[in-house]
Amino acid sequence: MVSDSVASVDGVDVHYQTAGEGHPVVLLHGGIIDAAHVSWPPVRERLAADYRVVAPDLLGYGESELAPGPYSIPRHADVVASLLDGLDCGPVTLVGTSLGGAVAIQVALERPALVETLVPLDPYGLGERLPNGTLSYLLAEVQVCNRVAIAAFRRSRRLTRASLAGIVHDLDALPADAVDAVHSEVQRPTAGAAFRRFREAEVTSDGYRTTFLDRFEALSVPTVLGHGAHDELFPLPWAERAADRIPDADLRVFEDCGHWAPREDPDAVAALVSDAAAGR
Template identity: 75%
Template sequence: MIADETLTVDGARIHYRTAGDGRPVVLLHGGIIDAAHVSWPPVVDRLTPEHRVVAPDLLGYGESELAEDTYSIPRHAEIVAGLLDSLDCGPVTLVGLSLGGGVAIQLALDRPDLVETLVPIDPFGLGRDLPNGRLSLLLARVQVCNRLAIAAFRRSRRLTRASLDGIVHDLDALPEAAVDAVYEEVQRPTAGAAFRRFRDAEVTRHGYRTTFTDRYGDVGVPTRLLHGAHDELFPVDWAERAADAIPGAELHVLDDCAHWAPRENPDAVASHVESAVSGR
């Protein structure tokens, strides 16, 4: 049974979902419109028979507080570290998707005592280039575009579904439950606010502020990178470069996925997480 809990971390109320018993696995979701209940349910279902799973809503996402704070990758990592310290459940297998993948890598660098194994999935932080160049910079500076898009999605499940075409390989194969989860989350009054603050903190005229390309050699925990073969946001060659530079890292390219593997192929994601936990 999944339990919904909250803790106050560095003055902010952080919501998390927890289920199961066994060796701990922590799942960090992505950005834009995401939360623990959006990306992770099918993976949680597959892991809980053997593992204790903790899936927090990152600062400002889902049911976590939208606090006045800096929404940078290092700050998100500090909050997650505080949560794990409070739960006394480290070291953990730390799994992160996209934004959460960047947070997971940052945490492994900052607090290796909390991380037993690292599983970044299409993670942020493997390159500095913005996916759409100056357009990405413009959208980060003119945040009204994001507000208008979210307002449109709130009025139309059809538009919400269509927007997911940019992060999945086969929209027709995407389970309707995944669309429903995004559509439900976009109704939240604070939807998009944390992502806008993240862009304020991380998008610069020179590209992304946080990148780990000069710190790969400092990652001192076993690392299993997962990356969708069809990801158009973060290219596969970024993950290949990271896998070559992180000591002992493995890269597994998921042929049927783009950027949302936990919903596109939860069986593969869960299987890789289980293998990472067991060291296989």
């Protein structure tokens, strides 16, 4: 059974879902159009039999408040850390995908006592290079393009589905309920706003602002990285480089995945998280 709750965190309302009992596993979703109920349901269902699963909506996403201010990785991490403090979870297995993966890494660096095991999945923060170079920077600067795209997605499930081709390896294999979840979430009036603020904070003419390349050696918690073999946003060699630099890190490659492993192969993701949590 999934429970929905709201906590006041640093003066901001943060929505989160919980399921199961046992050692706490925290799941942080990605960016663009995402939320706890978009990326994580199939993984949460598999984990809830053995763990207490907590899946928050990050600041401005899903049912969490779209608060003013920068939507940088450090700010997201501060909110997540404060939420964990408030829930008194104790050290957790902290899992994050894409944007959430960078937030998880930042929490582990700044508040290691909160994290027993770190599991970043295709995380942002592995490198500086923008996937489309100058075009990515210009799109971040001219936010109207994102607004137009979201308006189109609201009107068409077909266009919503087509847009996911950029983050999955095999669009035909993507479950219909994953497309439905994104198409439902894009109907929210604030959909896309948090991602636009993230791009304002994190995308520069020189590349991504947040990169952990010079900080990986400082990670002091056991770390297991998971990465799609066909991720076109953050290529697999970036994850291999990170695994070489993080002390005693393991890397597991999802052979049939692009950038959205929790929806492309939830069995593999749940197994990785369970193994990481069991080895805590």
